[in-house]
Amino acid sequence: MKPDLFEAPDYYNIDDLLSEEHKLVRDAAREWVKRDVSPIIEEYAQRAEFPKQIIKGLADIGAFGPYIPEEYGGAGLDQISYGLIMQEIERGDSGVRSTASVQSSLVMYPIWKYGNEAQRQKYLPKLASGEWMGSFGLTEPDHGSNPGGMTTHFKDMGDHYLLNGAKLWISNSPFCDVAVVWAKNEEGRIHGLVVERDMEGFSTPETHNKWSLRASATGELIFQDVKVPKENLLPNKSGLGAPLGCLDSARYGIAWGAIGAAMDCYDTALRYAKERIQFGKPIAGFQLQQKKLAEMITEITKAQLLAFRLGQLKNENRATSAQISMAKRNNVEMAITIAREARQILGGMGITGEYSIMRHMMNLESVITYEGTHDIHLLITGLDITGLNAFK
Numbered sequence: 001m002k003p004d005l006f007e008a009p010d011y012y013n014i015d016d017l018l019s020e021e022h023k024l025v026r027d028a029a030r031e032w033v034k035r036d037v038s039p040i041i042e043e044y045a046q047r048a049e050f051p052k053q054i055i056k057g058l059a060d061i062g063a064f065g066p067y068i069p070e071e072y073g074g075a076g077l078d079q080i081s082y083g084l085i086m087q088e089i090e091r092g093d094s095g096v097r098s099t100a101s102v103q104s105s106l107v108m109y110p111i112w113k114y115g116n117e118a119q120r121q122k123y124l125p126k127l128a129s130g131e132w133m134g135s136f137g138l139t140e141p142d143h144g145s146n147p148g149g150m151t152t153h154f155k156d157m158g159d160h161y162l163l164n165g166a167k168l169w170i171s172n173s174p175f176c177d178v179a180v181v182w183a184k185n186e187e188g189r190i191h192g193l194v195v196e197r198d199m200e201g202f203s204t205p206e207t208h209n210k211w212s213l214r215a216s217a218t219g220e221l222i223f224q225d226v227k228v229p230k231e232n233l234l235p236n237k238s239g240l241g242a243p244l245g246c247l248d249s250a251r252y253g254i255a256w257g258a259i260g261a262a263m264d265c266y267d268t269a270l271r272y273a274k275e276r277i278q279f280g281k282p283i284a285g286f287q288l289q290q291k292k293l294a295e296m297i298t299e300i301t302k303a304q305l306l307a308f309r310l311g312q313l314k315n316e317n318r319a320t321s322a323q324i325s326m327a328k329r330n331n332v333e334m335a336i337t338i339a340r341e342a343r344q345i346l347g348g349m350g351i352t353g354e355y356s357i358m359r360h361m362m363n364l365e366s367v368i369t370y371e372g373t374h375d376i377h378l379l380i381t382g383l384d385i386t387g388l389n390a391f392k
């Protein structure tokens with residue numbers, strides 16, 4: 001792969017809106033990605049393997065629990081810092097960002113928000129340091145966009161719960177030490193349970209043959225009469241709103257992360273277009289290529305402003321789920337469109353692993369589908385503005 005020459009576009013001087021802390025956090029993540037992710041990521045993606053050696057680095061830049069309080073091992077940062085970290089990581093690879101998103105927003109967040117003090121003390125510091133890795137089990141083979149229909153369930157056996165069922169498409173599953181699993185009790189109410197790797201009857205087979213997010217491990221979570229201790233139930237929130245609350249936090253991170261992937265594609269395409277000579281001049285001098293590049297920087301700038309404003313609202317606890325859906329949907333579509341256009345600017349070179357664009361493009365096919373599909377986020381906006389439910 002070519003050396004990482006990334007220069008971040010900032011057409012509207014959005015840096016001026018950031019605090020010194022935001023910039024320090026962002027620059028540390030950016031440097032780490034250049035040093036420890038870019039040189040190896042293409043090889044790991046080609047091999048369809050998650051590079052486990054970067055776990056410590058992710059922890060060091062605060063990517064595991066950026067906004068979780070320091071008393072639990074988190075970085076204690078605000079929501080804009082969290083977003084900037086996700087942006088920089090996804091600039092390197094969406095699969096690596098997925099690992100960090102799952103750990104922070106889908107595993108640490110529910111333990112922090114819905115767990116009791118003993119659960120926070122037991123799990124959060126180890127998850128923040130990367131000593132333990134987590135996964136989040138909501139999706140099932142027959143229930144994706146409609147998780148409320150889940151069939152994974154648990155029975156109260158007096159001194160423990162007995163868990164049965166299966167989850168599919170679970171990021172980090174093949175190597176997770178703990179899984180936050182959503183399952184129904186005997187009354188059909190959804191609860192979160194923390195399942196640990198060594199519990200009997202719990203297995204995590206890996207899903208192979210993905211053309212997307214190849215540097216992220218994906219798999220199943222299978223529960224066959226798993227005895228879960230009662231103290232592993234998250235006591236402070238139940239119902240579908242509990243997992244959806246986690247998804248809000250992760251989707252917000254994706255809205256920022258997608259900007260990173262788009263920036264990388266744009267920066268690569270701009271540099272290539274200025275250097276590549278055809279018909280005696282750089283292809284950047286042709287109007288058709290300028291149209292692509294000009295539209296890319298316009299869309300990136302709009303997405304940056306959307307994410308930044310959403311970050312302010314998140315910091316004030318005012319961001320709604322529907323606002324988060326809009327940003328996730330818009331920014332991922334923006335990124336995938338830019339990846340496709342940037343790929344064309346590179347001509348044949350664009351399909352090779354010499355450049356990051358094709359990897360971003362394929363990764364974004366998962367990002368546009370997981371954490372609520374592109375369609376589902378549109379329906380959320382539709383419901384929000386009309387008050388009419390078009391889901392069913």
Ligand SMILES: Cc1cc2nc3c(=O)[nH]c(=O)nc-3n(C[C@H](O)[C@H](O)[C@H](O)COP(=O)(O)OP(=O)(O)OC[C@H]3O[C@@H](n4cnc5c(N)ncnc54)[C@H](O)[C@@H]3O)c2cc1C
Nearest residue numbers: 136137138139144145169170171366370371372373375391
């Ligand atoms: C790489 C990867 C990693 C993932 N990681 C995780 C994870 O860590 N944990 C987890 O729990 N899940 C994870 N997922 C699952 C992901 O969230 C689901 O794939 C997603 O929610 C969509 O579900 P589905 O694939 O079953 O598609 P379906 O729900 O079957 O949807 C298929 C199509 O139908 C459309 N559709 C569905 N319902 C409607 C409707 N009412 N109106 C109109 N159109 C509709 C959808 O938009 C989509 O286009 C991951 C997925 C991938 C690909």
